[in-house]
Amino acid sequence: MKAPIALRRLVGENIRSLRHAKGWSQEELGEQAGLSYKFIGEIERGAVNPSLDSLAKIANALTINLAKLFLDRGLIVLSPEEVAKVESSLSVLHDVLGTVKSKFS
Structure with a gap:
């Protein structure tokens, strides 16, 4: 099982990649998800442990299945x-x- 810090980084990197694919800034993702852009930045850096509710809001904003945030294969x-x-x-x-x-x- 992945260490919690590694998992936070993986999720953060996946969110950043998906956000970039949409051409969105952290501010735009935060607005779409109803979250602070500062919080989005902290998640992307793996600095915080977001709740499942927050991750679900991000996944919905990115129009993806929540499970995609946890993909471990490049x-x-x-x-x-x-x-x-x-x-x-x-x-x-x-x-x-x-x-x-x-x-x-």
């Missing part, structure tokens, strides 16, 4: 623009591979 968060770029790149790659495959068939 959380990767993409903005809608980044998702569109990945999809476009995959489409191009698919077309190129299809062309190469037809030349060798």
